[in-house]
Amino acid sequence: MSRLVVIGGDAAGMSAASQARRLRTPGELEIVAFERGRFTSYSACGIPYWVGGEVPDRDDLVARTPEEHRARGIDLRMRTEVTAVDVAGGRVRARDLGSGAESWTSYDHLVIATGARPVRPELPGIDAPGVHGVQTLGDGQALLDTLAHARGRRAVVIGAGYIGVEMAEALINRGYQVTVVDRGPEPMATLDPDMGRLVRRAMTGLGITMVSDAEVTEVRTGADGRVSAVVTGDAEYPADVVVLGLGVRPETALARDAGLPLGDHGGLLTDRTMRVRGHENIWAGGDCVEVLDLVSGQQRHIALGTHANKHGQIIGTNVGGGHATFPGVVGTAVSKVCDLEIARTGLREKDARRAGLEYVTVTVESTSRAGYYPGASPMTVKMLAERGTGRLLGVQIVGREGAGKRVDIAAVALTAGMTVERMTTLDLGYAPPFSPVWDPVLVAARKAVRAVEQRG
Structure with missing residues (x-):
């Protein structure tokens, strides 16, 4: 019997584990999955709509619980963080975040699905209470807790990409006065500026204050240590809560330390079967990888759950004895603000x-x-x-x-x-x-x- 080890319990990781289990029985393939958080298989894309009240309950975003994965024959270990990958020895080291105990687990196949991390610039006050990134369900719950106890109703969103504009909408829905501060000339840098200008007009029409071409230099705090304002080069914007919408980067520190190949955007490089280049038994998928742009022919990093689930299906099929490939993407995305x-x-x-x-x-x-x-x-x-x-x-x-x-x-x-x-x-x-x-x-x-x- 061989063993599949999966690092990461969300879209790509658990899709790979589930697909491999469908194709191979527990007697043929043992599957061990590690997840450092408290949730599995959830829709991170739905977090802004949960925060904004359009999705009423956190559990509505969970597609499959840890218990459901375990019932299907997957040894899923929650609140357990993989701290090292020993490629030569074919094993990973994991630490139980509750007890602190560490142990090694060997693998015949390894799936790296570590996702992405929010961009958090090194600025004074950036880690103050009341400043929130929004990447996981835990992040969303922490933000809701802050909104429930905030002293006032002033919110500043730093960044005007997808997460930024979606969180601006969520905060408007919560009754906040919202200011969006962005370093670009127009919101939604994924659009050309002439199209981004249309987004700006609509957001302004909704009562959102748009601040462009502005570099944030500091997050100011009050006497209680909590966030009180966001400071740019020439202005200050009062804030009872700050949300970071600056995008994400591949979470590949573990892969880098293991000597695995990374691309120009910091993501893992794979072939069309999602096998890490140069490593026969290591696979990677989701927000931690780079993908081929079918239009330009260049490598890109695109963090989307649609891609992550496809990657997981392909990996699970290949580990399970089948054959599947991921040809690339054309960079499709859709969003809304109100x-x-x-x-x-x-x-x-x-x-x-x-x-x-x-x-x-x-x-x-x-x-x-x-x-x-x-x-x-x-x-x-x-x-x-x-x-x-x-x-x-x-x-x-x-x-x-x-x-x-x-x-x-x-x-x-x-x-x-x-x-x-x-x-x-x-x-x-x-x-x-x-x-x-x-x-x-x-x-x-x-x-x-x-x-x-x-x-x-």
Whole structure:
């Protein structure tokens, strides 16, 4: 009998363990999983909606409890942190966070699914009570506890990426006065600035104070030691609670110390089977790895639960004796702030320039439904196409209800390597309650065709 050891009890790790268990019986494969936290298999993406009150209970975010995993034949050890990987010896060292006891566990197959950690800049006061990162269920509970006992109703969010804008919405829903401080010129740096400007206008319209091109220099505390303000180079913003929305980095210190290969973004490097490069029996998946961008051909770090679950399924299939591969991503993401939907897939303009691609861009204004049908809402679609070939490079969409998920049309087209001309013939569903006769994405594709022709 062989042994699979899994480091990390969330999406990638437990998907790998569960899939391997489906394919191989306990008599064939022993599975031991280590998780340093108190929860397994939960939706980190749902935390802002739990904090904001749209998801009523923490347990609603848990897909499978430790007890359920154990009932399926997985030896899951909670509150246990792996502190070292001995690659040559084929073993890991783990410490029980309750008792402090340490022990070694050997493996025939190892899965590293250590996730990512929130970016926490080294600033005065950054660790003061009332300053919160939001990555785990424990983080979300700590933030809710602070909100329940805060002295006032002033919140500052540092950073305006996905987590930043989602947490701004959550705090607005909780009745807080919200200020978002960001170092970039526009929120949502995953969009081009012209599209980010639309997000800014909508957030300002919701009563959120937006502060751009501002570098935070200090988190100031009061006499009680708790956070009292966020300080930039030329201003100070009072705060009873501060939320960090500066993104995440791969949690790969353990892998680095073990001598495993890391990429330019700090994530583990794997092949298409999710096997760590150069190591036959070590696998990795989730937010701790880098993935291939199918549009640019470059490696990227993208922390999303959708990818993590796919990675886990692929790893579990391969460990279980099957064969599966993960070809890469096109960089699709969708979010919202109140009723504004924000979506993107593929490359931004600066991504295309970095990849050495010549491109054209077009932007169109359209509606989610036929203009005469009640409830039609405006949306803006921006499309990038490769100059010369007309290959679709990227799409960004900002609008109201019905806008965000339209990005999936472009995601499929990108994955298929379609040209914008080919996109114009897509047979999409139409009825006035769902779309204009020409879907906004196809309107953008038609305009992109003309732009490609004009640019030669």
